[in-house]
Amino acid sequence: MSNGLYIHIPFCIRKCHYCDFISFPAGAAQIGQYLHALQGEMALVSAHMTPEEKNLTSIFLGGGTPTCLNSCQLGNIMANIREYFTWPAGIEVTVEANPGTLTLDKLKQLRQQGVNRLSIGIQAFQDDLLAKLGRIHRKEDISKGVTMAREAGFANLNLDLIYGIPGQTMDQWQDSLARAVDLGLEHLAAYSLKIEEGTPYHEAYKKGNLTPCEEELELEMYLYTIEFLKSQGFHHYEISNFALPGKESRHNLIYWLNHTYLGLGPGAHSSWRNRRTANPGTLEEYVTNISTGVFPAQVEEIITPEIAMAETMFLGLRLTEGVDLEAFVQRFGVRAEDVYGEAINNFVDKGLLTLKEGRLHLTRQGLPLANLVFQAFV
Numbered sequence: 001m002s003n004g005l006y007i008h009i010p011f012c013i014r015k016c017h018y019c020d021f022i023s024f025p026a027g028a029a030q031i032g033q034y035l036h037a038l039q040g041e042m043a044l045v046s047a048h049m050t051p052e053e054k055n056l057t058s059i060f061l062g063g064g065t066p067t068c069l070n071s072c073q074l075g076n077i078m079a080n081i082r083e084y085f086t087w088p089a090g091i092e093v094t095v096e097a098n099p100g101t102l103t104l105d106k107l108k109q110l111r112q113q114g115v116n117r118l119s120i121g122i123q124a125f126q127d128d129l130l131a132k133l134g135r136i137h138r139k140e141d142i143s144k145g146v147t148m149a150r151e152a153g154f155a156n157l158n159l160d161l162i163y164g165i166p167g168q169t170m171d172q173w174q175d176s177l178a179r180a181v182d183l184g185l186e187h188l189a190a191y192s193l194k195i196e197e198g199t200p201y202h203e204a205y206k207k208g209n210l211t212p213c214e215e216e217l218e219l220e221m222y223l224y225t226i227e228f229l230k231s232q233g234f235h236h237y238e239i240s241n242f243a244l245p246g247k248e249s250r251h252n253l254i255y256w257l258n259h260t261y262l263g264l265g266p267g268a269h270s271s272w273r274n275r276r277t278a279n280p281g282t283l284e285e286y287v288t289n290i291s292t293g294v295f296p297a298q299v300e301e302i303i304t305p306e307i308a309m310a311e312t313m314f315l316g317l318r319l320t321e322g323v324d325l326e327a328f329v330q331r332f333g334v335r336a337e338d339v340y341g342e343a344i345n346n347f348v349d350k351g352l353l354t355l356k357e358g359r360l361h362l363t364r365q366g367l368p369l370a371n372l373v374f375q376a377f378v
């Protein structure tokens with residue numbers, strides 16, 4: 001089993017129009033409170049962990065925008081991780097970054113602190129789309145950021161792109177993909193834009209001022225992405241994720257393989273000791289809990305064997321190589337075909353799932369209908 005550590009850094013320079021993540025602009029005082037509380041949470045949680053549980057297999061600093069912290073603040077977080085957990089050499093350590101917050105000095109410091117993978121949220125290569133999304137960066141910041149990351153010694157780069165943006169054309173999407181590949185990255189994540197409640201995008205949509213991307217165009221963009229990135233040597237290994245061979249995200253594989261992870265920071269979730277827990281979503285409550293010695297994580301769900309089996313199925317089906325049926329038997333002592341025979345047969349008959357070499361996976365036809373398939377296992 002893997003032990004992933006996720007740290008949520010809830011700060012951004014400015015809120016993007018489509019974003020419903022726990023993130024907000026903050027001043028020095030709030031950042032100071034957060035860093036102090038995060039160290040407190042590490043001390044509190046690690047004191048109750050076994051040496052095996054503390055032995056990390058991957059680390060991921062996400063957000064928010066971790067790189068809106070300065071080098072010293074990021075360095076303190078890394079030092080705290082080393083103090084309270086076991087950080088073996090060679091594990092994947094990712095930091096999410098925004099191109100508008102990168103400097104060569106900060107990137108060099110991150111490398112020195114042991115970060116070996118950078119995940120840069122670029123989203124699009126067209127300034128008009130970036131402005132509509134409310135992003136702080138512009139096209140020219142993207143290649144600058146990637147060049148600086150390489151100069152700082154990062155040999156494992158992911159870029160996040162978004163398709164299905166209101167007003168985005170197929171030409172623009174194709175251009176973004178081509179430009180991203182031209183930058184010579186190792187990993188690319190392509191997500192479709194969702195208009196989430198509580199965002200300025202949703203407000204505009206409700207008032208009739210925002211027209212969502214047509215489903216047909218969104219599907220065309222997705223299918224083009226698969227074909228194009230495959231033709232460029234990328235392995236399509238998860239519904240939205242593409243990697244050069246051997247560069248698949250080890251941390252994200254923990255989620256899709258339904259392994260164990262610990263989340264720290266406001267709003268972070270954990271799947272740990274058969275419990276799913278969540279930290280308070282506001283900085284104030286998070287800081288108050290820790291300053292009074294209260295575990296911030298609240299149990300949301302006890303993960304029974306039935307829940308674990310269902311999750312292993314629908315998360316594993318996100319991977320293009322699908323669910324390893326022998327590993328399923330070893331983990332749960334029962335065949336997936338015996339638990340989910342009806343659903344499996346139904347979707348195999350419809351051509352959305354297929355069984356091959358001991359693995360159950362989505363077909364090409366099933367990929368765009370993945371959510372429909374997943375519901376049968378919930």
Ligand code: SF4
Nearest residue numbers: 012015016019023064
């Ligand atoms: S940079 Fe990311 S986390 Fe921050 S507001 Fe924009 S989408 Fe949200």
